[in-house]
Amino acid sequence: MNTLLLDVLDGKQVERPPIWLMRQAGRILPQYRKVRAGMGSFVDLVKNPEKAAEVTIQPVDELGVDAAILFSDILVIPECMGLEYHLVKNKGPVFPKTINDPGDIDQLIHGEIATKNLGYVYNTIGEIKNRLDRVPLIGFSGAPWTLFCYMLEGEGSKTFSKARRFLYQHPEASHKLMDKLAVSVAEYLKSQLENGVDCVQIFDSWAGMLGQDLYKEFGIKYIEQILSTLPTGTRTIVFSKGASSSFGELLNLDCKALGFDWSYRPSEINSVVKGRKVVQGNLDPCVLYGDEKTIKEKTLQLLTSFDEKHIVNLGHGVYPDTPLDGVKTFVNTVKSYRY
Template identity: 40%
Template sequence: MTTTPLQNDRFLRALARQPVDRTPVWMMRQAGRYLPEYRAKRADAGSFMDLCRNHDLACEVTLQPLERFPLDAAILFSDILTIPDAMGLGLYFETGEGPKFKKTVRSQEEVAALSVPDAERDLDYVMRAVSTIRRELNGRMPLIGFSGSPWTLATYMVEGGSSKDFRHLKTMLYDTPDTMHQLLDTLAHAVTDYLNAQIRAGAQAVQIFDTWGGALSTPAYLEFSLRYMEQIVAGLIREHDGRRVPVILFTKNGGQWLEHSACAGADALGIDWSTELSDARARVGHKVALQGNLDPNVLFARPSAIRAEVARVLESYGHGPGHVFNLGHGISQFTNPDHVTAFMEALHDLSPQYHQGIPTQSSDAYSGVK
């Protein structure tokens, strides 16, 4: 892919802890169900997975929020469960119940039978979406690729869908830890291949979503979740198209493990709203950038209250580089887009003061960051 100069590299510079003129922003579930134009396109597509598998439609819904809001990065429209689906488990969605699999993986024999998908062959629809989005962005802003973490993917594969107590998964963890490690190692190889394929297709940053890591005890998190994210980070392409490819790790409800996570080799950590940014920054020092952490439910409040909370989050992080503003965790399907506009306006008004006196450089300078 030919390198296109970035018109807006604010997001990438913040991840590199370089000076920016204001705090960059993107939102998890950025192309989510809160936009009426997304709901219309989803209806046209027929199903959620039909939407994901059509690269032109996936591109269209990825770009939809960029037409409404002055965001600083696009994120690929896809799902974290594409890898286990490519492993033959039969992903489907039931209204009101979320993702489900036709097959589960609960025994050593079932784990041993799994093979790592060829990302560029078995998940080619994702790579076509990445390359299509990158082409349509035409340097407007960077594109984020992503995957679920091995632990999070395993929760769905073993349970067969969403779970409140992870009964089958934790039974495997405690009764047959070797089998669990075998499953997680297979998934770590799959995620590494998948993210590297996205990078080759055009993703300029990648995020690993560890949605369910916070359900673990500290020893279990370190052994069964963080260990495998470290393995993935170590195997990722870190420079492509002449630019550094930053990696973000996000463990929901994982604020108690920030010191460990900051040593995993990633460029940034996502922080949910249960961890105060000032505390997080003090604990990780200059090791990583931080991404977060507005409570998404603030967006149901009045614009004045939204503005006040944006100000509080900015003040909590404080002055200087290394902050990407985000919701911690993701935007609700019931959010009024007008309230997202109020959020964006507040951030654009308030954040420059935290970067005053800090010179910025051209996007070409970022390409040399190592």
């Protein structure tokens, strides 16, 4: 097996950094579009272990990345707790039913009772492990705050003001929901590890919507709770997009690696991290729209900015209309680099 990713997370010396991409399994690949066209809906694809395993493996074959990431969705957690969702074309996820008052939170199941309903995810992991032994498999979950946002808003938002308002109007109920989410996410990640994933990433996509104090109280606190319940030695990555004001608190998390978006300068990251964590990221995804020369230059600039405790990735998921040739140039430039 290509163990580059695991070696970096374990603090071992490597000859080059590993590379994988958030959202590497998706619309940038014609193979994915073909599979997706044959399914009734995105949720149907997520719940089909054979097809979900197929699209998980596609970018490993096509792009030559150093890890696969489980094809699923962060919203399987709210769904298993009692809030169904579906994906609307050109709009994104939509929840027919949302959390509107504190009483709604009492109706949600959580923890092992809820996550036992995610057997299709664990079956997908089994299918992937049966077919793929060349690279590690990354499992993942959304962080409680990001899941909270969707459960309150019912869809994506530019401000998530309804979710943020709820924190102020109902702080006790907000903590109750966050705790239910944290317990559920922890059980979910433990089950993923038991079924064979090699490491896990926690995505807090909407971390940047909260200021430092609120994010510490309603975001980082519950990520800490999740991390504290995972088996000792679990390889963990935390990606809190946009949470630059909370850099110091994030650095104190008991995780192996921190992901960074493109708003951070590498010099800033290095001056604060100082080797305490593996760094993941942080190339602007829009670089991949550039010509070959530009992509190579920007990639090499990134590579030479970090030491051997670096996992190369974008500062966000790869965008759906990114040219495939641009993605391949990025990956191949990293793979030809040596420290």
